[in-house]
């Protein structure tokens with residue numbers, strides 16, 4: 001009998017009395033495990049080998065798990081520092097204990113939450129008290145980390161292990177382990193003698209030019225053999241969602257707007273009838289530019305009409321804010337905190353000239369806010385801005401548009417809550433239910449622009465408008481629970497690799 005080299009190696013290494021795993025075969029031959037797996041399947045097809053498969057769970061410390069295995073779990077470092085500082089008798093200031101523990105950054109939060117969870121002590125008005133009868137040597141998670149590190153996880157309590165997986169300190173993975181034994185036919189074949197066949201796995205240019213390809217025997221493909229997983233590039237899920245949003249809105253008859261990321265306060269705030277002493281204008285919310293600090297030109301007549309709206313109001317009963325308004329403030333440059341600056345540029349005619357109703361525009365663009373980072377806030381995010389300009393619009397038109405838009409993404413349970421915006425009346429916030437946590441999350445803000453906004457822009461009819469958060473839509477459609485899994489430095493690569501944008 002003739003067999004390809006790898007198959008012969010596998011056959012010779014296999015035993016009739018003892019199961020050998022692919023890893024064992026690899027250790028005994030010169031072949032790679034993937035090659036041997038393929039060879040074993042081919043031999044099994046010919047009845048020469050029997051293959052048994054077992055699903056194996058393997059456990060490994062993550063990088064963070066390794067660190068804590070070496071340095072101690074943060075909560076234990078905190079507990080030990082607390083004891084040393086005498087916090088078992090009298091509570092000690094948190095700053096002092098944290099300083100002495102050597103913990104910093106994220107590990108402080110980790111230490112504090114697990115310290116409390118494990119009942120190692122209490123934190124009360126900035127002071128930390130340590131339970132005196134805790135034995136830090138008896139920490140079960142520490143013992144479990146050590147067990148995983150040495151590869152012997154059999155004694156670990158399932159709930160402790162689950163917790164370590166949840167904490168991201170231990171990673172579980174599934175693998176199929178295959179083992180082979182020689183069959184009777186295999187033994188017979190070996191006894192009768194097997195030679196290496198000249199079979200070829202790869203066609204080379206040399207074989208083509210020499211004509212050798214005519215005489216060789218080609219190995220068959222085995223499409224069932226395990227193959228290494230390669231992770232190629234893919235379009236980011238947020239980008240995919242953004243493209244889908246654009247398709248949907250274009251399908252609904254909207255045209256795309258475009259404009260500057262850094263813009264004058266005039267377009268970001270003043271044109272929107274936001275008083276210059278409005279709290280949202282303080283630079284805690286907005287990023288101000290030092291260079292250039294001012295916009296070059298603003299349309300004079302429009303500036304004048306906006307100034308008047310702020311000071312005196314609009315129409316016969318106009319009141320205005322009577323608060324200070326200066327063009328100097330309006331010229332100041334910021335990173336836009338919303339893309340409503342684009343809506344202002346378009347509605348005023350500044351972007352593409354005068355518009356006449358009906359007209360619909362949108363953008364899916366980045367905005368920048370000096371927020372505190374958390375699971376639902378980043379310093380920058382994508383806003384789905386949009387507006388419809390038409391005669392006689394009402395709240396029903398607004399709700400109908402959202403219902404239709406979100407339905408395209410399979411979201412049929414949006415909720416509306418009355419809201420306040422300085423530039424729209426009435427105004428509504430939109431909420432959606434998170435598919436995993438069941439929580440109601442805010443997904444957008446909307447309303448009908450006030451006369452004080454529209455008349456200075458020269459718009460005579462109604463305009464309904466909105467700003468929706470692209471990341472929140474992505475959270476609802478792909479089930480991400482933390483916005484930081486989607487972008488930023490903490491992204492979860494596995495999540496991004498596997499998330500499917502479905503609609």
Ligand code: PHE
Nearest residue numbers: 338340445446447465466467
């Ligand atoms: N600019 C608002 C925001 O960022 C959204 C909005 C736009 C609301 C237009 C009403 C009208 O939250």
